[in-house]
Amino acid sequence: MSRAGEMLKQKPRKWVANLIFFAIIVATVIFCFTGSSINLYRLSTIGTSLRIMFTKMVNLNTDFLLGVGVYQFEEGVIYMALETLAIAFIGTFIGAILAIPFGFLASSTISGKVVSKIGVTILVIIRVFPEIVLALVLVKGFGMNALTGVLTIGLHSIGMLGKLFSEAIDNMDKSPIEALDAVGANRWQKIRFGILPQVAADISSITLYRFDINVRSATILGIVGAGGLGASLIIASYNWDWDTLGTILVAIIVMVMLVDAVSSYLRGKLV
Amino acid sequence: MWYVVIAVIVLLVIFAQFIPFDPNYFMFDQLGVILKKMFTPKGNRTWGDYFAYMWTLRGALLDTMKMSFAGTVIGSVLAVPLAVLSAKNIVKLPVIYIPMRFIMNIFRTIPAMVLAIIAVLFVGTGVLSGIIAITLFSFGIMAKMLYEVIETIDMNPYEALESTGATRMESFRYAALPQILPVYVSYLIYIFEINVRTSAVLGFVGAGGIGAVISDNILYNYDRVGATIILIFFVILFVQFLSNYVRGKLQ
Secondary structure, X not given: OHHHHHHHHOOOOOHHHXXXXXXHHHHHHHHHOOOOOOOHXXXXXXXXXXXXXXXXXXXXXXXXXXXXXXXXXXXXXXXXXXXXXXXXXXXXXXXXXXXXXXXXXXXXXXXXXXXXXXXXXXXXXXXXXXXXXXXXXXXXXHOOOHHHHHXXXXXXXXXXXXXXXXXXXXXXXXXXXXHHHHOOOOHHHHHHHHHHXXXXXXXXXXXXXXXXXXXXXXXXXXXXXXXXXXXXXXXXXXXXXXXXXXXXXXXXXXXXXXXXXHHHHHHHHHO | OHHHHHHHHHHHHXXXXXXXXXXXXXXXXXXXXXXXXXXXXXXXXXXXXXXXXXXXXXXXXXXXXXXXXXXXXXXXXXXXXXXXXXXXXXXXXXXXXXXXXXXXXXXXXXXHHHHHHHHHHHHOOOHHHHHHHHHHHHHHHXXXXXXXXXXXXXXXXXXXXXXXXXOHHHHHHHHHHHHHHHHHHHHHHHHHHHHHHHHHHHHHHOOOOHHXXXXXXXXXXXXXXXXXXXXXXXXXXXXXXXXXXXXXXXX
């Protein structure tokens, strides 16, 4: 200890700089709470609220869960969870199909430096545009239903999928393409026989990963009327309907965990 | 290979039953109308008013930044003990790390918007509920990302220190922390970037910030919604650029 202790003491003293840095961070965090409408009455009752919430949330509304009794099957959580999965699945499928041309467009191997810059820019714009705002616009054209959710997820997924696809294409082995070049293959033949067989596994793995994310998104798109569990969730919250809220929450947790497990199992198989 | 294609087709056919598809109800003209309403000034307002309105949003934008910053810092700090306790190579007892991972997974599965809905029920509308939602959301992501890093660190220095008689805390401080810290800082910036994106829309459910401006104006003032969307777009773009730049410098 003594030798090591001496060595440690000889280290340059950075603690003053560290202290100032941490003080700045802590001060900024405290500043963030200014004007954040802290309601002392609400805070004093938070223990009671938490107790009520948990006791009611544990009492799941099984009629609502299964869609029996006073509820139609179409109003039940099981049906809405399946609808959410459907929105995510078909949306991801459409997104992946649309993202393939964008992936080729944005890859510098295929389309050259200048064109790929244009492709990358388009993908950034799609990626940055918030999903829920996109849903808000599309609702006007396609109505308050699950189709709007599918289209929102399909269009929004292009951004990330296209970017990752183009990276997969740029990282692949170039020699088969050079060989195809040598035998005089045209652009489409090169894509079909030189590129697709190499990137198919990567593309499937990326798409599965995006499906994971999209299941989460699909649960909240209902807030603006794009189908899935979100609409019932927001209505239950307006009515302080804790048991309904708890039922939906449990459904979301189970659904997302299941999809997570299946998707990471399949991705493990692919790699 | 073919059974994968068949499985995907079967799933598509089953799931398609849940999606209503009736072109008779499509209103493409409405889509054009709303886009025009969003991106041109309304009534007798001028383009000057349109851009002047963006300047009035600086307070709401600051609220969004406050939510993201406080949420990222508090959530990421709270995530450290959970991540350490979830790491198989540091805590060697499955009785501890398996329940810890379960807690982490529960937080990770709930979307931030849902956390915000519940937080609003507790503390009312405003920035505070946004901070709570972003904190819990960052907590889940950071714990997951961090424990994966801790599990892949080089354990040789750690074991060497332990064999010299250092306590577990000392070995962690001098052998594991120097390996983890740079990655932690990089993740912190990345999570902040995600959180700016997330908190920009949390106002939809009453959690304050710039998203609240959209839900306030969605019924009558589409031009203000459009102006807000443009602003959000550029802010996210800027934060993403900054985050990529700083993380690039760190490596």
